[in-house]
Structure formats: structure tokens, C-alpha cells
Amino acid sequence: MSLLEVSGLDVVLGGKPLVRGLSFTIGEGELLGLIGPNGAGKSTVVKAIAQLLDHGGEIRFRGRPLNAMPARERALCLAYLSQEDPLQWPISVRDLVGLGRHPYRGSWWRGAGGPRKGDLEAIESAMRLTDVWRLRERRVTQLSGGERARARLARVLAVEAPLILADEPVAALDPRHQLQVMRLLRSVCQSGRGVLVVLHDLTLASRFCDRLVMMDRGELIATGTPSEVLTAENLARTYGVRAVMGEHDGQGYVVPWDTSGPMRS
Numbered sequence: 294m295s296l297l298e299v300s301g302l303d304v305v306l307g308g309k310p311l312v313r314g315l316s317f318t319i320g321e322g323e324l325l326g327l328i329g330p331n332g333a334g335k336s337t338v339v340k341a342i343a344q345l346l347d348h349g350g351e352i353r354f355r356g357r358p359l360n361a362m363p364a365r366e367r368a369l370c371l372a373y374l375s376q377e378d379p380l381q382w383p384i385s386v387r388d389l390v391g392l393g394r395h396p397y398r399g400s401w402w403r404g405a406g407g408p409r410k411g412d413l414e415a416i417e418s419a420m421r422l423t424d425v426w427r428l429r430e431r432r433v434t435q436l437s438g439g440e441r442a443r444a445r446l447a448r449v450l451a452v453e454a455p456l457i458l459a460d461e462p463v464a465a466l467d468p469r470h471q472l473q474v475m476r477l478l479r480s481v482c483q484s485g486r487g488v489l490v491v492l493h494d495l496t497l498a499s500r501f502c503d504r505l506v507m508m509d510r511g512e513l514i515a516t517g518t519p520s521e522v523l524t525a526e527n528l529a530r531t532y533g534v535r536a537v538m539g540e541h542d543g544q545g546y547v548v549p550w551d552t553s554g555p556m557r558s
């Protein structure tokens with residue numbers, strides 16, 4: 294059974310169909326990349342899976358419809374890293390990451406008590422893996438964009454959910470941290486968990502993802518292994534680019550090099 298099964302997903306917002314009939318699965322231990330140009334509908338798909346948007350079609354986690362699952366149970370099954378950075382409060386990095394353990398606690402108002410050993414271990418491990426351990430006492434409002442992005446990812450890792458939805462987790466990161474985060478997401482999958490990651494960097498998508506879902510204008514364009522999806526024809530048709538493609542150390546790279554044809558309308 295798949296970890297996640299999305300079938301016939303439709304999302305309409307403001308009377309506009311943003312996602313149409315999208316279907317794909319994520320297996321246990323799989324890193325699935327969701328790619329496509331700006332406005333393709335990638336974030337909309339991720340938000341629908343996270344049950345933040347009304348949708349048609351079915352989204353099942355280990356065979357159970359996600360929209361019928363109690364919110365707290367759902368919060369333990371999937372952890373969502375949004376593209377937007379909503380951090381406005383001057384809380385410490387440690388406290389931000391600690392919020393990832395909230396789904397394990399009783400309600401705040403019932404006196405949840407302090408963090409337990411398992412919580413502290415998960416919080417420390419997530420901070421070390423994302424390289425924010427040394428920033429743990431800093432206020433999140435005083436971090437650089439990339440440092441905040443890593444702290445937000447640490448919160449998501451601290452949930453230790455079987456499924457992670459990460460919307461552009463490397464967009465603000467320097468090259469070293471981009472590689473570290475992609476390796477980290479791969480290592481998360483080695484323990485049988487699954488990750489859906491939205492990416493614009495096609496080389497990272499090619500190197501690190503098991504499979505890709507390429508979408509445009511709300512619809513599926515191609516799905517399969519990176520070499521099946523990242524073809525010259527698909528890149529020209531979907532992104533309107535010509536790319537330099539090759540292999541290094543047995544892994545594919547894709548460097549968009551030139552635009553091809555007129556701008557998509």
C-alpha cells in the first residue's frame with residue numbers, strides 16, 4: 294500500500310480551476326519531487342494534501358482518507374513546510390522547533406507539562422541535522438533568510454512524521470546547505486518515511502529524487518524517474534527552456550541554458 298495516494302485531485306479557488314485531475318502516489322521510503330514553472334499549481338497541491346484547501350478527488354494516507362482523519366492524528370502523520378515564511382514572533386529557534394512536538398501533547402489549556410525526554414531528543418536532533426544547533430538561543434526574527442529556512446525545516450523534522458511535505462525547502466539556501474538539506478531528506482526516506490518536495494532546481498531534482506511529478510497549469514505533464522521526466526522535450530514544452538544535460542559521478546545534471554520559443558502566455 295502507498296504511503297500517500299492522490300487520485301483525481303481538483304482544486305478550485307475564486308471560481309478558477311487551479312488543479313485538475315492530478316493523480317500520483319508516494320511509496321514508503323520514497324522521495325518524490327514536484328516540479329513545474331511558476332504558477333503551475335505545486336503549492337496548491339501541497340496545501341490540498343495538508344488539508345488546508347477544499348478539494349475534489351481523494352487523498353489517502355496509508356489507505357485512509359486524510360480529510361476524515363481527526364486534525365491531531367493528521368498532524369502526527371504528515372508535517373508540512375510551507376513556502377511562505379510566517380514567522381513574526383520573536384521566539385527562540387529552540388522554541389520554534391519545539392512546536393513540532395505539539396501534536397504529541399495534550400491541549401495547552403489542560404496543563405501539558407514540560408517537554409519529555411523523547412521531545413528533547415527529537416528537538417535537538419532536528420536542530421543538529423539542519424545545522425541550527427548553534428543558533429538555538431537566537432530569536433527567529435533576527436536570523437538571515439537561509440537560517441530561518443533551516444530553523445523552519447527543523448520544526449518539521451521534529452514532528453518525526455512518516456510523511457513530510459516540503460514546499461521549496463532549499464529556495465533560500467546557499468549551495469552547501471542546499472546539498473545538506475537534500476541529503477537530509479534522502480536520509481529521512483531511508484527509514485521508510487516518505488517526502489514530497491517542491492523544487493525549482495532541476496539538478497537537485499534529478500540527483501536526489503526517486504521519481505518526479507512534472508505539472509503545468511494545474512495538470513500532470515509527466516511522471517516517472519528523473520531521466521524519464523527531465524527530457525529536452527518536456528523542458529521545452531513545460532518551462533520553455535533549452536538545458537545542458539549530462540552525467541557526473543553517475544548522476545544526472547540539468548542546467549537551464551537558454552529560453553526556447555516565446556514566453557508562455
Ligand SMILES: Nc1ncnc2c1ncn2[C@@H]1O[C@H](COP(=O)(O)OP(=O)(O)OP(=O)(O)O)[C@@H](O)[C@H]1O
Nearest residue numbers: 306307309311329330331332333334335336337338
Ligand atoms: N487564493 C487564490 N485564489 C485564486 N488564485 C490563486 C490563489 N492562490 C494561488 N492562486 C493561483 O493559482 C495558481 C497556482 O499557484 P501556486 O502557488 O500553486 O503555484 P506554484 O506552482 O506553487 O508556483 P511558484 O513556483 O511560483 O511557487 C497561480 O496562477 C496563482 O496565481
